[in-house]
Amino acid sequence: MMPDLDLAAVWAFIIAFAVFMYVVMDGFDLGIGILFPTFKAGEERSQAMNAIAPVWDGNETWLVLGGGGLLAAFPLAYAIILPATYPLIIAMLLGLVFRGVAFEFRWRDPRHERFWDFSFFAGSLVAAMSQGMILGALLQGIDVDGRAYGGGWLDWLSPYSLLTGLGTVAGYALLGSTFLAMKVTGRAEDHAYSLAWKAAIATLALMAAVSLATPFLFRQYWDRWFEMPNILFAAQVPLLTGVIFFALLRSLSKKRRYRPFLLALGLFALGMIGLGISMWPYVIPDSVTIWQAAAPERSQVFMLIGTVIIMPIILGYTAWAYWVFRGKVEEGYH
Amino acid sequence: MDFLPSALTLARIQFAFTVSFHFIFPAFSIGLASYLAVLEALWLKTGKAYYLDLFKYWLKIFAVAFAMGVVSGIVMSYQFGTNWSVFSDKAGGVIGPLMAYEVLTAFFLEAGFLGVMLFGMKKVGKRLHFAATLMVAIGTFISAFWILSVNSWMQTPTGHIMSPDGRFLPGPSWSAIIFNPSFPYRLVHTVIAAYLTTAFVVGAVGAWHLLRGHATDAVKTMFSMAMWMAALVAPIQIFAGDMHGLNTLEHQPAKVMAMEGHYESHPNGAPLYLFGIPNEKEQRLDYAIGIPKASSLILKHDPDAPLAGLDTIPDEDQPPVSIVFWSFRIMVGIGFLMLGLGAWSLLARTRRRLYDWPLLHRAALLMGPSGFVAVIAGWITTEVGRQPFTVYGLLRTADSVSPLAAPAVAASLAAFVVVYFAVFGIGTWYILKLMSHPPHPGESGIEGIEGGPLRTAGITPGPTQNPTREQGGERLPDDDGAGESHS
Numbered sequence: 143m144m145p146d147l148d149l150a151a152v153w154a155f156i157i158a159f160a161v162f163m164y165v166v167m168d169g170f171d172l173g174i175g176i177l178f179p180t181f182k183a184g185e186e187r188s189q190a191m192n193a194i195a196p197v198w199d200g201n202e203t204w205l206v207l208g209g210g211g212l213l214a215a216f217p218l219a220y221a222i223i224l225p226a227t228y229p230l231i232i233a234m235l236l237g238l239v240f241r242g243v244a245f246e247f248r249w250r251d252p253r254h255e256r257f258w259d260f261s262f263f264a265g266s267l268v269a270a271m272s273q274g275m276i277l278g279a280l281l282q283g284i285d286v287d288g289r290a291y292g293g294g295w296l297d298w299l300s301p302y303s304l305l306t307g308l309g310t311v312a313g314y315a316l317l318g319s320t321f322l323a324m325k326v327t328g329r330a331e332d333h334a335y336s337l338a339w340k341a342a343i344a345t346l347a348l349m350a351a352v353s354l355a356t357p358f359l360f361r362q363y364w365d366r367w368f369e370m371p372n373i374l375f376a377a378q379v380p381l382l383t384g385v386i387f388f389a390l391l392r393s394l395s396k397k398r399r400y401r402p403f404l405l406a407l408g409l410f411a412l413g414m415i416g417l418g419i420s421m422w423p424y425v426i427p428d429s430v431t432i433w434q435a436a437a438p439e440r441s442q443v444f445m446l447i448g449t450v451i452i453m454p455i456i457l458g459y460t461a462w463a464y465w466v467f468r469g470k471v472e473e474g475y476h
Numbered sequence: 477m478d479f480l481p482s483a484l485t486l487a488r489i490q491f492a493f494t495v496s497f498h499f500i501f502p503a504f505s506i507g508l509a510s511y512l513a514v515l516e517a518l519w520l521k522t523g524k525a526y527y528l529d530l531f532k533y534w535l536k537i538f539a540v541a542f543a544m545g546v547v548s549g550i551v552m553s554y555q556f557g558t559n560w561s562v563f564s565d566k567a568g569g570v571i572g573p574l575m576a577y578e579v580l581t582a583f584f585l586e587a588g589f590l591g592v593m594l595f596g597m598k599k600v601g602k603r604l605h606f607a608a609t610l611m612v613a614i615g616t617f618i619s620a621f622w623i624l625s626v627n628s629w630m631q632t633p634t635g636h637i638m639s640p641d642g643r644f645l646p647g648p649s650w651s652a653i654i655f656n657p658s659f660p661y662r663l664v665h666t667v668i669a670a671y672l673t674t675a676f677v678v679g680a681v682g683a684w685h686l687l688r689g690h691a692t693d694a695v696k697t698m699f700s701m702a703m704w705m706a707a708l709v710a711p712i713q714i715f716a717g718d719m720h721g722l723n724t725l726e727h728q729p730a731k732v733m734a735m736e737g738h739y740e741s742h743p744n745g746a747p748l749y750l751f752g753i754p755n756e757k758e759q760r761l762d763y764a765i766g767i768p769k770a771s772s773l774i775l776k777h778d779p780d781a782p783l784a785g786l787d788t789i790p791d792e793d794q795p796p797v798s799i800v801f802w803s804f805r806i807m808v809g810i811g812f813l814m815l816g817l818g819a820w821s822l823l824a825r826t827r828r829r830l831y832d833w834p835l836l837h838r839a840a841l842l843m844g845p846s847g848f849v850a851v852i853a854g855w856i857t858t859e860v861g862r863q864p865f866t867v868y869g870l871l872r873t874a875d876s877v878s879p880l881a882a883p884a885v886a887a888s889l890a891a892f893v894v895v896y897f898a899v900f901g902i903g904t905w906y907i908l909k910l911m912s913h914p915p916h917p918g919e920s921g922i923e924g925i926e927g928g929p930l931r932t933a934g935i936t937p938g939p940t941q942n943p944t945r946e947q948g949g950e951r952l953p954d955d956d957g958a959g960e961s962h963s
Contacts, residue, residue, distance in 0.1 A: 441572060
């Protein structure tokens, strides 16, 4: 039926898409949480919360698809990566517990609003940091023994994974602040623009640091980025990143409404492309390729049929839900 | 670290703990989502305001419960990889796609329409809003479909092929995997359990307010609807449970032996043990009190039919008897109590005393949490009864666990216990606080309905137009204070 279709490659793209959707969508939710304490308690924080309350659950569902999709399409990778990053995964999940319930609880109990505000902040920060460190732990390589994780339970902890963790926190803060700039009004809006400026600088600095450190981790990374003729293609990524970053700062200083967020999405897209250039065709760098980790062909075909039909529908009603809650948070309520 | 149990034991405890906690919330939200859809439909059809009041009242409770279900559910979706990685590698090709379909067809649907359901009525209008409520309700049902298919396949695996290296590969027919032999029974039994769980919570809240003298239309309606559910569905559930039990006897006989306490085989008809204390060491049931031949009658519809006992199962393949034996009795006992309350409510109706019989209301109040206990007891019966296997008869639990160090699992287990009790305990407290007030005319649940509050806040609006917010979250400025006494 599909003689020449490389199912593993197709699924690698689908999982990458789900991860990207998660990172940018829950990224701005978590970013708002990370920046939450800098907003004034009460009205400003309520505005920030209301900007994401109707959509955060849908955003987080992409994380379940990323994890579930990995189990379904690349069970071996799922079975190796999760035990290898065990404490980070647990920390992320518990962070998401606090972050998720805070949306509901802070309104139910005004006397403990500050506590749930703090939970929202701390949960978001821990989840973001953990996610960034999971990425770092994956990029620096995982000790594989047969079909299982073969390393110790603290192997993930390294200066490099701390760097990717911080980079993710800064990047999410950038997404969150530029998203808020679109959605809130008054003093909170001004504050969001000034936060976005700082987050953009921090993101660029950390992205650059990660990009400089990565090629030294594995020979493959180095070859991909610096060997001829790869460098001719690969070099476009940092060049474009520079252009987008410049445009981002300009749009922030001119206080454009939508452009900063869209440009921040562009930065994340380039980051994702950069990741793909480094890792392809490995799902666990230097150990397991996408073909070695792939689920049986029947599993991949069965899921592909459903995904091709259902994914456009999901994107459709998700877009509709965003459309329903379009505009500034306070608009439409008078 | 010799004092620690093995990583395997700890991983089992962690899974049991996180899944039991998680299961409470979907068991409630599956039923509640349907109840909300029914209430909104009745409001649209009749235009009676108390249906809308009830809808908005239960919507706030739904929102808190749903948030807790979401966050504890995300934990579950990663537990397969963190703690059961060998199982994930071996069975991922079969169960992974089913779980992925759950995300694609259920989770996105629920999450996508939840925001509109919770505070989009003014933005999209009544009809579209009702459609969103329906989508959320349908989503909870689709989710139950897929996850129970996965669970049932682990109980009664069919449709797969074993690879030479011991991995499960899907066979040519996915429907053989999805619609495995125990799936229809388990799906029906579990979904009805969720409906009953919700009905008893709703009934208890109605009973509470009747006892406190708030016999408003809304309160009477919720109590009456819940009691209809109990009266009509509890008998169906007992029948469905019996069918499920027969199916289990066919496919997982050892589980039924443990449930019934049959250590020994009974060649001439087996008794139904009403009481007894399983003695795992001596492999017998101490202090057994039983009805002769009744077990054979129930399970084989013939009092003299022989019934095999655990003595026919190798020791290493036996489930832990005590847990299964007791959890099964708790579930069945609650089922019959539910049946009794439903029958009592019918009697009260014929005597026109449904809203005027304090003893009935006290019983309904007492039975409020019974659904949760029954659901968890049932879950323990079926899951512990599957032991010592993850995939029944084919893959042992001991061969499914991640290669983790015990201290790592112990630390994460401790963290889960502390966080879950704290966070979900507080959430339950908030739900009880919401329930402690009766629904009242002009109930605020969704922003912007008929000149209601103006600001959306959180998933459900909190105290609105109340910048100082010194009042409780459920107290609203449009409250006239009627029926709000805290005495």
